[in-house]
Amino acid sequence: MKYLVKKFDQHLHGTVQLTSSKSESNRALLINALSGNQLQLHNLSAARDTQTMERLLKESGEVWDVLDAGTTMRFCTAFLAIKGSGQTITGTPRMCQRPIGVLVGALRKLGATIEYLGEDGYPPLKISGIKDQQTSLIEIPGNISSQFISALLMIGPSLPDGLTLRLTTEVFSKPYIEMTLDLMRRFGVESLWEGNEIKIAPQAYSSGAYTIESDWSGASYWYSLAALGMNSELTLLGLRSESLQGDQEIATIMEKLGIKTTYDNKGATLTQTGEVAGEIEINFKTCPDLAQTVMVTAAAKGVTLKMTGLESLRIKETDRIAAMQNELRKLGASLIEEGSTWTMIPGTLPVTVETIDTYDDHRMAMAFAPYCAINDITIDDPSVVQKSYPDFWKDFQSVGIVIEQI
Ligand SMILES: O=C(O)C1=C[C@@H](OP(=O)(O)O)[C@@H](O)[C@H](O)C1
Ligand SMILES: C=C(OP(=O)(O)O)C(=O)O
Numbered sequence: 427m428k429y430l431v432k433k434f435d436q437h438l439h440g441t442v443q444l445t446s447s448k449s450e451s452n453r454a455l456l457i458n459a460l461s462g463n464q465l466q467l468h469n470l471s472a473a474r475d476t477q478t479m480e481r482l483l484k485e486s487g488e489v490w491d492v493l494d495a496g497t498t499m500r501f502c503t504a505f506l507a508i509k510g511s512g513q514t515i516t517g518t519p520r521m522c523q524r525p526i527g528v529l530v531g532a533l534r535k536l537g538a539t540i541e542y543l544g545e546d547g548y549p550p551l552k553i554s555g556i557k558d559q560q561t562s563l564i565e566i567p568g569n570i571s572s573q574f575i576s577a578l579l580m581i582g583p584s585l586p587d588g589l590t591l592r593l594t595t596e597v598f599s600k601p602y603i604e605m606t607l608d609l610m611r612r613f614g615v616e617s618l619w620e621g622n623e624i625k626i627a628p629q630a631y632s633s634g635a636y637t638i639e640s641d642w643s644g645a646s647y648w649y650s651l652a653a654l655g656m657n658s659e660l661t662l663l664g665l666r667s668e669s670l671q672g673d674q675e676i677a678t679i680m681e682k683l684g685i686k687t688t689y690d691n692k693g694a695t696l697t698q699t700g701e702v703a704g705e706i707e708i709n710f711k712t713c714p715d716l717a718q719t720v721m722v723t724a725a726a727k728g729v730t731l732k733m734t735g736l737e738s739l740r741i742k743e744t745d746r747i748a749a750m751q752n753e754l755r756k757l758g759a760s761l762i763e764e765g766s767t768w769t770m771i772p773g774t775l776p777v778t779v780e781t782i783d784t785y786d787d788h789r790m791a792m793a794f795a796p797y798c799a800i801n802d803i804t805i806d807d808p809s810v811v812q813k814s815y816p817d818f819w820k821d822f823q824s825v826g827i828v829i830e831q832i
Contacts, residue, residue, distance in 0.1 A: 428781060429808040429819065431798040432828040438655035438799070440825040442648060444640035444662045444693070445815045447671055448473040449602065451638050452497045453609045456505060456580050459483045461613060461631035468637040469664070474812045490515040494743060494786065494813060497573055499549060500529055504577035506553040507538035508584055514543065516550035520786060523548060524741055529574040532564045536585065562587040568597030571738065575624075576606040582626035583615045593622045598738055601672025601712050608670050612636060640664030640693070642673035644815045646719040647792045649680045651822075652696040653723050654799035658685070660825070663693040675713045676720075682706050683723055702727055711735030714742075718793035721750055721770050725759035726800050731770040743813070744785035753794065756780045779803050788813040798827060 451471040456479075458465040470476060475495035482490045482502060490506070490513055492498040499517055503526065506513055516522065527547030530540050537556035544550055562585065568575060575591060582589035597603065607617050607624070614632030618625045645662050652658035665674075667689040677687040677694070682703040688695050706729055710717045717736055724731045739746035747768070751761045758773035779797070781804040784790040788810045795818075797803045811818040823829055 427808065428804050428806050428832050430802060430804045430830045430832050431795055431822070432830065433800070433802050434655065434798050434827045436656070436826055438652060438658040438660055438825060441661040441663060442821050442824065444648070444664050444821075445473070445644045445817060446471040446638045446664065447641040447643075448475045448814050449497065449605060449643075450609065450670060451476040452479050452495075452501055453576070453580065453606055454636060454638060455479050455483060456501045457609060457613050457631055459505060460580065460584055461633065464631070464633035465613065466635040468635065470638055471641070471814075472816050473814045474816065475814060488513055492517045492521060494518045494521055496521075496524060496571070496742070499524070500526065500571070500573040500577045501580065503529060503551060503553065504533065504581045506555065507533040507536070507540065508555050508581050510538075510553040510555045512552060512554050514550055514552050516543075518786075520743065521549055525570060526551070526574075528567060528570055529577055532566055532574070532578055535561055535564055556585070559585055559587050563590045563592065565592045565594050567595040568593045569595045569737070570598075571741070572597065572599035572602045575603050579603070579606050579617070579624065579626065580610065582617070583610070583629045583631065586628055588628045589626050591624045593624070598711050598735070599672070599714060605670040605672070609636070639666050639669060639671065641815065642669060642671040642676060643715045644792075644818075645694070646673065646676040646716050647796055647818070649676050649685055649696060650719050650723040650793070651796035651799055652698060653680060653683045653685050654726050654796055655698070656799075658696065658698040661693055661695045665689070665694040667694075672712050673716055676716050679706075679708060679716065679720055680723075683720075683727060683729065703729060705730040705732065707732040709733070709735040714738050715789065718746060718750060718789045721754060721761065722757070722793045722797060724770060725754055725757045725772045726775065726797055728772045730772065733768040733770065734766060736768050737766065743787035743789070746787065746789070749783075749785045749787065749790055753782050753790065756782060757797065775800065781806050784808075784810050786810060788815065792818055795822065804832065
């Protein structure tokens with residue numbers, strides 16, 4: 427099935443109740459489970475990744491199938507490493523190609539029994555919980571996935587001897603680690619991050635209430651639509667000026683693509699300024715999930731992008747570098763890799779755009795959809811958005827965009 431998203435040539439004006447953050451939701455759900463279900467969580471995400479996490483923790487069955495949810499895989503693996511008794515954790519074929527060896531190595535050192543049921547270093551896994559903690563000091567690289575670190579941190583206070591994580595490399599996706607520590611703090615757990623060590627003493631999570639913020643990664647598609655649209659003025663409800671999410675960086679990036687952001691107590695309002703840079707340099711190390719959106723927006727606006735920090739894109743829902751190289755070509759743009767630098771060079775926009783393939787990756791579909799402000803665009807397998815933003819197409823229609831199923 428495909429969606430033809432028709433060219434939208436009206437003024438973009440409206441208010442959108444943005445979906446809530448799956449990253450915050452999945453952390454809150456794990457902390458809730460570790461606290462003995464003491465938390466009152468409001469505005470949990472409708473994302474499939476969150477619904478799956480909630481269901482697996484509730485069912486507590488013998489086989490935990492996380493589907494394609496990275497955080498669910500990594501967070502539930504850590505959970506089972508303290509609570510498990512021989513459960514299997516698995517996921518989609520792609521999930522079984524996404525690395526987990528660093529996390530498994532760390533959990534084994536702590537004393538968990540974990541068996542690889544397929545290839546070493548990858549799911550599926552069979553997990554039995556730690557009986558005698560073997561050490562409290564774990565050395566861990568920070569340049570593969572921050573989710574390994576977040577997973578370990580959240581179980582840290584439940585370990586009898588606590589946990590010290592010594593980070594042995596530079597850290598990618600650092601704001602996600604800060605989000606983890608911040609949410610833990612909201613539920614009574616203190617930690618200390620000094621130099622390359624994060625220390626957590628054994629302690630209990632306390633009860634409390636928390637309202638999950640709207641999703642800044644999901645907001646990025648609206649920023650793109652506003653940047654490509656005409657006289658845009660759009661309010662996204664549920665976003666906060668003081669966010670825990672590193673993807674709030676989209677507000678700063680989009681200033682260079684002609685969008686300013688103002689906040690009130692309901693959310694953020696995006697207004698078009700028309701001031702667009704000719705060339706932009708961006709390091710996506712702290713906000714990898716924004717890269718696809720920004721590349722499409724810049725390609726459509728004729729802005730050259732010089733990028734670093736894209737390394738982790740290769741091990742996400744798909745190899746996002748390869749996917750973007752293929753699909754940006756359909757907009758006349760090219761993505762050139764030179765060592766650890768990538769350049770997106772815009773070209774002549776095509777009269778008609780070939781169907782965009784989405785590679786089982788929600789962000790491919792959502793990143794290309796705002797191109798409808800320039801021209802008709804057809805998106806293959808539009809249901810991929812379920813992973814993080816199930817109402818994405820409905821929300822697009824709510825501002826007047828016409829979508830036909832073909
Ligand atoms: O912790 C999280 O909620 C996430 C961390 C990031 O992954 P990496 O740490 O693997 O870069 C991000 O890409 C993912 O969408 C969500
Ligand atoms: C990479 C992502 O998610 P995860 O790693 O949790 O599957 C994402 O949502 O873009």
